[in-house]
Amino acid sequence: MAMVRTAGSSVIADVHLIVQNQPGTRYDVGLIQAPLPSSVTCGPGDPGTAFTSLVTDESGQGNATVTAPIRPGQTGTWIWIARPAENSQNPAEVYTSDFVVPV
DSSP states (O other): OOEEEEETTEEEEEEEEEEOTTTOEEEEEEEEOOOOOTOOOTTTTTTTTEEEEEEEOOTSEEEEEEEEEETTTOOEEEEEEEEETTSSSSSEEEEEEESOEEO
């Protein structure tokens, strides 16, 4: 579950993840601003993105907050959560928001 809100000139996503069979697991949590040009990637450090890490507790639950300045022309935000794979550049697990949240 994610709650997206604005405060002043920032967009904030409060993320709560439950994966019961994954205690002590690290996930990357990204806030992706929209629209972005199709030539721009959406990884950590890319323009229009903000990322943090989330680690699940012994019950498989974790919380993270991601904050980014609202970019000129931004109309929405979506959330991306991934568990890195051990021996691959492709994530082992991916979750995203079902829609772009208007900002």
